[in-house]
Amino acid sequence: MNWLTIINDATKYIEKHLNEEIELPSIAKECNVSYHYFSKVFGLVTGYTLKEYIRNRRITLASYEISHTKNRILDIAVKYGYSSNEAFSRAFKKIHGINPSAARKNNVTVFTHFPVIEYNTQARDLVSLKFDVIEGIELNLTGKSMSV
DSSP states (O other): OOHHHHHHHHHHHHHHTTTSOOOHHHHHHHTTSOHHHHHHHHHHHHSSOHHHHHHHHHHHHHHHHHHHOOOOHHHHHHHTTOSSHHHHHHHHHHHHSSOHHHHHHTTOOOOOOSOOOOOOOOOOOGGGOOOOOOOOOOOOOOOOOOOO
16 A cells, blocks of 8 residues: 555545535545544645645635636635635635735735645665665664563
């Protein structure tokens, strides 16, 4: 099982469904893995929980739309899963330091701050890996003895 490939598949699934409500276990199901292990490995490998990743991707795409379209801010907020204009404005301001309406009014171009996570998973020929045998290394180990 190649976890990097599984995470790539998951991020593709998330990108495809960002405008919808995403049930977190459905991501693991789509990748044919246990949700319990998937959520732990996703966090360990990417450094983000699934919720954080989805939230960051949504605010990134919403920010792009604020800067590059004439769509209403409320419509953009709803499109990316925010329950109200206020919730979206708070999230936008936390990331960019400016309200979405002020960003649009002042023609502030908001740059992408959270790209899609994708890992290079080229097949590797393990037989051809280079290695060296190192001999004559002196090790000093220190430990504590305990009886159980």
